[in-house]
Amino acid sequence: MATLAQAAPAWLNERRESAARQFASVGFPTTRLEDWRFTNVSPIAEANWPLAQGGFAQAEALTAAVTIPGAVRLVIVNGQFAAGLSDLSVLPKGLRIASLRDGARDATDGIETYLGKVFSIASHPFAALNTSFLDDGVAIMVTKGAVVETPIHIVIVTGSDLPSEASAKGGQPVVAHPRVLIVAGEHSQVRVAQTFIGVPDTAYFNNAVIEVVVGPSALVQLYTDQRESDQAFHIANIQAHVEAKGVFESHAFSTGARIMRHDIGIGLKGEGADCTMNGVYLADGERLMDTHTSLDHARPHCTSHQIYKGILAGKSKAVFNGRIIVQLDAQKTDAKQTNRALLLSDDATINSNPQLEIFADDVKCTHGAAVGQLDEEALFYLQARGLNRAEARDMLLHAFAGEVLEGLKIPALREQVEANFFTRLRQDSAGQDGGHAPQDTEGR
């Protein structure tokens, strides 16, 4: 990609170089850092990851498997915008879409202003790494006042069909640094879904950065379906900046990857901004799923709602760190954070840490964290009406995840996400008997 890098505008080269210097000075995070205490990324740091070179044959089939009918489809294969797999045939009014490479070269409005500027890469080493390789991706610009009803679906496909040590059919370990920029102008509305998918059962390292700018009184709903290969390393920074009376929603559904790390940061930068930051993840096997959320209440009268739910099976590990900063100026803040986890096995562990830093004095902040097991009395109740234990368990897990799944307002995507979720749960229940010792004997 050297020739393309040279063709890039000076400002982009400068941002890349500065990010490269930043990454070189800090390197991969270690567990000595508070933010990385429970997530050891040495399997990423110590491996050799050649930069993926563009498309590969399986990308088409992988994309087809998650297509949402009727959506504008943008496909990123190994970090590069894949026009051939994308579908821009119905481009709604007020929506402008460009590959980041073309957009940067043609000086498309907003890209220079916002790309790499939504958050500070100093505190996000992987975002710095991504930026140092910034070459392509997609930019979605919604013009002032436009209400885009057609959902936009970004499919981020990663992997390789070059032969690997393990298989002649493909799976050579590669790294990709996909990049997405969404800018919603004043009073505009847009709904964006992103699906992370890769060559099944192969190892790769996907290091994504998604920047979102929600203009004054604009609405952006972002859905993230993370279903990477079970061997993959998935790191994603989702960072949004919400202006006055803007509304941003992030809903994340995660089932894949060997190690997942999500850093989701929302800055409420204008008065009266509102955000929702929900997620549900299913960790099984030896998976590690780490979610670090950060909410910056910078201005008065902003509200935030956060619900994160985890289902942990096998020997999986999960980390939830929910940071809320209420700045001195942010009076009348209303922030609510809930974090719940269900442990289906004795060998699964979760580290849950709410982190509230409140500097204003007239605010409402609540947080609650609960870790538990499936309610044996509820299981018995369902069984006593005729459902077998597996059906009863499915029903309770569905109910547990339901609160977050209900936020998914694109029906076709919701079907996909639920089907994937419950197929995985069933695979998991086949592997264990699910039996726990009875615990409740009250009220005889």
Next chain:
Amino acid sequence: MLEVKNLQVRVEDKEILRGINLSVKAGEVHAIMGPNGSGKSTFARALAGHPGYEVTGGSVNYQGHDLLDMDPDERARDGVFMAFQYPVEIPGVNNAYFLKAALNAKRKQQGLDELDAMDFMALVKQKLKILHVDESMLMRSVNEGFSGGEKKRNEIFHMAVLEPTLAVLDETDSGLDIDALRVVADGVNAMRSPERSFIVVTHYQRLLEYIVPDYVHVLADGRIVRSGGRELALELEEKGYGWTEPALRQGAGQAGARQ
């Protein structure tokens, strides 16, 4: 229909039932009465197959099968229903959705076609009417935020839809005001038939004014200490449970139930 012989049940490390004998024929209504801690609810839960109730001795034969050998869901699909003393709140599970799944699990076992959403709703609406249950209850999460009376009515509603062969009502009257009690009793009475049997567990005689039992058994300290007809309940009402104590002291183990 049901033959309980010398049933002994332990909860955690405590012996609760010390040899229950009871025979229930098709179409009969048996009331089990007794003071708190006598083992009434333990008996009901053991019949339903609660995993926290360990059977240490005796046998239960239900329609020719060894009931104790069956999982709770197998018992339910085979026609055993227990109305819970404390119905469990299950947030996020829709009442109608759950009931449809339960009914279809049973129909499948019986070799019947599963009901689709429309047939199910038609059936359910008919049952709602009989029980004076508000339709909105269907769309709520199972028991979540229900008042005590609503929970009990929901249990009877489940029973009406699932049409069990043997229904065990575990203190369904507790916490009900007189109007709700009447509705619940009417629901039960409407279901009485020569093929269906009931075991009604209650602390108070009051319920039995509305659901008139064929037999009354008094439980004390894990054994049936007296059995009789309907008049036994009235006698209890008059004299209180203290009255059963002499019988207990006489070594009630053999007194047992009607054989």
